[in-house]
Amino acid sequence: MEMRVDMPRAETGRSGYLPKERLAVWLLFLMNGFMVGNWAPKIPEFAERLDLSKGELGLMILVFGIGSLVMMPVAGMQIARLGGARVSKITAVLLLPSILALTFTQNVPAAAVALFLFGGFVGGMDVAMNANAVAVERKMRRAIMSSCHAFWSLGGLIGAGIGGYLIEHLGTTVHAAVATVMAVVMLAIAWPMVHADRPVHHADTPTRFRLPLQPLPWLVGLMALFSMVPEGAVLDWSALYLMQDLGATTSIAGLGFAAFSLTMAVMRFAGDLVRDRLGAVLTLRLCTVTAIIGMLAASFAPDPLMVIVGFALCGIGISNMVPIAFSIAGNLPGMAPGVGLSIATTLGYSGILFAPSTIGFIAEHTGFSAVFATLPLLLAVVLALSGLARYADAGAHEEAVTQDA
Structure with missing residues (x-):
């Protein structure tokens, strides 16, 4: 069946x-x-x-x-x-x-x-x-x-x-x-x-914007942050890792991020179909596990080819983690979508903006292989919180849709 x-x-x-x-x-x-x-x-x-x-x-x-x-x-x-x-x-x-x-x-x-x-x-x-x-x-x-x-x-x-x-x-x-x-x-x-969505006001929520005190939106923001830090690491440091740690040429070094970008783009176009068939929770878990495997493969790879394959797997995994996190943030119960999304986007993009400099400082003392090997710990946190992806599924909001209609 x-x-x-x-x-x-x-x-x-x-x-x-x-x-x-x-x-x-x-x-x-x-x-x-x-x-x-x-x-x-x-x-x-x-x-x-x-x-x-x-x-x-x-x-x-x-x-x-x-x-x-x-x-x-x-x-x-x-x-x-x-x-x-x-x-x-x-x-x-x-x-x-x-x-x-x-x-x-x-x-x-x-x-x-x-x-x-x-x-x-x-x-x-x-x-x-x-x-x-x-x-x-x-x-x-x-x-x-x-x-x-x-x-x-x-x-x-x-x-x-x-x-x-x-x-x-x-x-x-x-x-x-x-x-x-x-x-x-x-x-x-x-x-x-453009779909004329209306402001969402809840009876028990003040209409004036303020940062929420409940932990749920901040946990989703943490998911977005820990999903985007590895993306920023591959973007900024994959080529240098391939050249300095594994002796790759300049042309080969560029293939790490190219492979990551290619698989990410392909999977983002396919991600909606996958999520509709499997649900957001299972999709997020499969993506996160794939990203962890890819990052570990890249960090412990003995040659540049295996690093490139590992980054390609990372692209497959990370591709739909951030979109699902944003869908969760926009569908949190009792909260206007803009509030949850502003937290998720601010925390998430801060990872891409500020984490690379931290990674560079750490790599100067430990090497890039050690840095990439620790990034799966962040992805493991996302995996642990993946149950929150139930809020992303449209079916969970049938009542909300009916009330808004």
């Missing part, structure tokens, strides 16, 4: 049920990733124009991260008041001129302000579009979060690829103009289709 997860499906007999809302949230993720992707190839020209040293450039990039972390809770507060759709649109509009601003700033103070706002609007929109994705998941009663994050990665890839080509061949001004126009088109297509 076939085992099925008890998750009601959304009137599958009616073709085209909510395709526009799903397409709209995909486009929001695509646009956000596209804007971030366009920043990456600008960094060398940005540093040269402002005559920044490597240390000064590092501080400027840190300003971007601080802007994101500051604006994420603010976005959560506004989502609790206005809903994810309205905040997504507002932050998206504010984000549009960012590449232009970063292109035409001519002094460090103005560039720092531009970077802070760029990071802030990217982070604020991130929280809001995740909240809107949760609302669409509730409406459809099926998972879409993994594919949303896949479209963010696709947007980053498109932005970086087009941006690098335009900067090299047509200059920074043309690049900024083209990137802005493309982002405007994405937002314009999505705008009328």
Whole structure:
């Protein structure tokens, strides 16, 4: 007998049920990733124009991260008041001129302000579009979060690829103009289709935003943090690990993160189908165990090939851990989605922003192999908390959906 997860499906007999809302949230993720992707190839020209040293450039990039972390809770507060759709649109509009601003700033103070706002609007929109994705998941009663994050990665890839080509061949001004126009088109297509989710107010919860005292949202934030620290470690240190610890060439060293990124992207597009069939709890557990095996394989591998295989397994595992954590955060009982999501995104992205420097300091004394070998301990915490993924399943919110209708 076939085992099925008890998750009601959304009137599958009616073709085209909510395709526009799903397409709209995909486009929001695509646009956000596209804007971030366009920043990456600008960094060398940005540093040269402002005559920044490597240390000064590092501080400027840190300003971007601080802007994101500051604006994420603010976005959560506004989502609790206005809903994810309205905040997504507002932050998206504010984000549009960012590449232009970063292109035409001519002094460090103005560039720092531009970077802070760029990071802030990217982070604020991130929280809001995740909240809107949760609302669409509730409406459809099926998972879409993994594919949303896949479209963010696709947007980053498109932005970086087009941006690098335009900067090299047509200059920074043309690049900024083209990137802005493309982002405007994405937002314009999505705008009328965005699912108009409403603020969620509970009778026993004050409407004014404040950080919750109950441990549940903080545990989910811890899950997001411990899922994203290993991702940041592979992003920043995999190539150096392959070169310094295993003697790989430069071309081979780049394959570690490439393999990780490839399997992550593929599995994020497939993740919604897997989660609908298996349920969020089992999917999260399988992903976490796969990530642990991959990270251990990479840390104890005797040659570069096995390290690359290990990182590919890590990509398969980590791919759907963060999307599921965000779905949990947006569906916590008795809590507005923006509140839970602001905690999860702030803690999660702080792992990618600040953990790599800590890892570098530790690796200087222990080697990268030892660092990668300890990262599964963080993943084991996620595995221990995986039962919380029951909140991510749309079927658990049938009553909430009925009340909102």
